[in-house]
Amino acid sequence: MDEARGATPRVVGLLGGGVIGGGWAARFLLNGVDVRLFDPDPLAAEKVAGVVANARRAWGRLTLAPLPAEGRLALVDSPEDAVDGVEFVQENAPERAGIKRELLARASRAAPADAVFCSSTSGLRPSLLQADMAHPERMAVGHPFNPVYLLPLVEVCGGERTAAETLVRAAAVYRSVGMEPLVLRTEIDGFVADRLMEAMWREALWLVADDVATVAEIDDAIRLGAGLRWSFMGTFLTYRTAGGDAGMRHFMEQFGPALRWPWTKLTEVPELTDELVEKLVAQSDAQAGGHSIRDLERLRDDCLIAVIQGLRAQHYGAGAVLERYERQLHDAAGAAAVDAPDLSRPLRLHATTVPPEWVDYNGHAHESRYLQVFGDTTDALLRLIGVDAAYLEGAGSFFTVETHLSHLREASAGDHLQATTQVLGCDEKRLHLFHSLYRGDGELVATAEQMMLHVSAQTGRAGPAGARVLERLRAIAAAQAALPRPDRAGRSIGLP
Numbered sequence: 001m002d003e004a005r006g007a008t009p010r011v012v013g014l015l016g017g018g019v020i021g022g023g024w025a026a027r028f029l030l031n032g033v034d035v036r037l038f039d040p041d042p043l044a045a046e047k048v049a050g051v052v053a054n055a056r057r058a059w060g061r062l063t064l065a066p067l068p069a070e071g072r073l074a075l076v077d078s079p080e081d082a083v084d085g086v087e088f089v090q091e092n093a094p095e096r097a098g099i100k101r102e103l104l105a106r107a108s109r110a111a112p113a114d115a116v117f118c119s120s121t122s123g124l125r126p127s128l129l130q131a132d133m134a135h136p137e138r139m140a141v142g143h144p145f146n147p148v149y150l151l152p153l154v155e156v157c158g159g160e161r162t163a164a165e166t167l168v169r170a171a172a173v174y175r176s177v178g179m180e181p182l183v184l185r186t187e188i189d190g191f192v193a194d195r196l197m198e199a200m201w202r203e204a205l206w207l208v209a210d211d212v213a214t215v216a217e218i219d220d221a222i223r224l225g226a227g228l229r230w231s232f233m234g235t236f237l238t239y240r241t242a243g244g245d246a247g248m249r250h251f252m253e254q255f256g257p258a259l260r261w262p263w264t265k266l267t268e269v270p271e272l273t274d275e276l277v278e279k280l281v282a283q284s285d286a287q288a289g290g291h292s293i294r295d296l297e298r299l300r301d302d303c304l305i306a307v308i309q310g311l312r313a314q315h316y317g318a319g320a321v322l323e324r325y326e327r328q329l330h331d332a333a334g335a336a337a338v339d340a341p342d343l344s345r346p347l348r349l350h351a352t353t354v355p356p357e358w359v360d361y362n363g364h365a366h367e368s369r370y371l372q373v374f375g376d377t378t379d380a381l382l383r384l385i386g387v388d389a390a391y392l393e394g395a396g397s398f399f400t401v402e403t404h405l406s407h408l409r410e411a412s413a414g415d416h417l418q419a420t421t422q423v424l425g426c427d428e429k430r431l432h433l434f435h436s437l438y439r440g441d442g443e444l445v446a447t448a449e450q451m452m453l454h455v456s457a458q459t460g461r462a463g464p465a466g467a468r469v470l471e472r473l474r475a476i477a478a479a480q481a482a483l484p485r486p487d488r489a490g491r492s493i494g495l496p
Contacts, residue, residue: 007172009033009087011071013111015079015103016092017044020120022051023148024090025073030059030149031177032068037075038082045075050294055149058301060355062150062308064376065326066333079103083111088173090142092120097128104139105132116169118142118156123190126159137163140170143191144179147297150304152321155191157184178325180318196235199266208280209270215283231307232317327389330379343479346420346436349380356413364410371405374435374448377419381433385472395466396457398431404449406488409439416440423477424489428464429454431473434486447488 012028014021017039025035025048037048052073059067076082083089089111093099100119108117117139119129130136140162143155154174158167171181184191190198200222207213213221229238236248243251270276288296311319352373360366378400387397411417418438425432431452437445456463465473 008176009173011036011086013082013086013089013107014092015082015089015107017048018092019146020144020148021092022048023144023146024092026052026055026149027177029071029073030055030067033071035071035073036082036084036086037073038079054297054301058150058305061302062305063322063326065329067329068332079107080110083107083115086111086115089115089117090120091117095121097124100124100129101132104129108133108135116166118170120144122194125187125189126157126162127187130159130161136161138166140166142170142174147301150301152178152180152318153193154179154181155184155193156181157187157191159187180321202266202269203264205270206265209276215280216287232311330383331388333383343476346422347381348418348420349384350377351416351418354411354413354415354417359413364412367407370407370437370446373417373419373437377421377435378433378450381421386469391466391469392457394457396455396463398452398454400450401453402451406447409443409445411439411445417445422483422486423480426473426477428470429462434489447486449489
């Protein structure tokens with residue numbers, strides 16, 4: 001199993017369930033981790049449930065990789081209850097040092113001695129927060145970004161008393177749930193990302209205060225310009241490419257002197273007068289156009305998913321993080337399934353529920369989605385026989401060379417679908433499969449017959465599968481040899 005998946009805790013304790021705490025709850029729950037959450041807010045359960053619902057919706061669009069069974073959420077009455085028997089604690093209280101220190105101190109005295117503690121603080125130094133804790137060496141900052149369940153970055157920063165092992169363990173936990181930790185070498189107020197955002201935020205406030213631009217115009221300047229580049233190139237790579245063939249040196253020679261020009265007010269902050277605050281609020285309300293916060297959250301999530309999936313196709317930036325995480329999920333699912341199924345019967349390796357976005361103008365799932373489900377079913381079989389990330393990189397994989405689909409019934413939004421797989425035959429290079437897709441009521445919806453060819457990772461051409469993969473595949477084929485051949489196997493297109 002992937003090392004990152006091996007770092008996934010069984011249960012975590014969350015101290016605080018606001019926007020950030022709810023986001024952490026969603027990310028851990030969707031990764032199969034049980035969550036014990038303390039928040040004195042009487043509406044905490046309702047608020048967290050809303051964030052988790054958004055996360056489920058988002059992840060259904062973000063990835064088709066097989067997620068583990070969702071973890072269980074328990075709301076508890078005290079910080080001590082939240083950390084009882086947990087392996088990892090994430091503190092998400094309001095950004096006030098006194099509140100955070102008290103919570104961490106109380107929880108640290110009740111938690112197992114080897115539990116790792118992290119704070120979601122966006123700027124307070126960990127040395128300050130760990131001062132009153134028992135075993136302060138196991139505490140660090142784990143600063144995420146909203147929405148926590150989608151954005152992969154988490155800044156990990158240790159304090160004066162933090163053990164090096166704590167940073168390693170915290171980073172491993174975050175990687176195991178699909179995040180990308182940035183481990184800071186130096187403890188500093190605001191860490192890295194917030195210091196950069198703060199600089200832009202100060203300048204944006206001045207532009208509004210001086211009536212140079214509205215909040216909507218400033219957002220347009222970011223999201224339609226540099227923000228698009230920043231999503232995959234960051235700042236320095238952007239400027240390097242702006243320097244042409246000579247790179248960063250030419251850029252600095254040409255534009256470096258401009259840093260001395262009085263363009264910005266980065267060291268000054270506009271006074272937040274009532275007049276400025278009212279201006280910001282009015283312009284922000286107009287920009288929102290009557291949409292609720294929940295509407296804007298879902299729009300944000302959908303746009304983030306589109307960007308991340310686009311970057312995934314390029315194996316770059318946040319897309320590369322998603323791709324790596326999906327490999328973890330596939331490997332974990334394959335490892336868990338190796339000894340599970342009865343090989344003598346058609347294998348039940350993949351099930352799904354039809355989401356609303358699969359439905360076309362006819363009110364039923366689009367025909368392309370049937371192929372998607374059958375492709376996911378084939379992937380589940382490949383995981384079962386040992387085609388994991390290491391195998392893909394070193395040996396290769398099976399690729400579909402021919403598919404015959406039969407559409408027999410419609411599937412509607414909300415229908416539960418279960419696919420079965422029968423191995424009709426195999427040799428060193430070829431794999432012949434027959435899938436059947438059933439609705440929850442037992443009705444046969446569609447079938448797919450596939451011929452697959454093993455392609456070598458080294459040559460890019462057809463070649464024998466690895467010995468271990470062939471052994472598992474032949475075991476399935478032998479166990480299913482006595483099964484009757486499906487009626488539609490080998491069938492060509494026929495007219496009534």
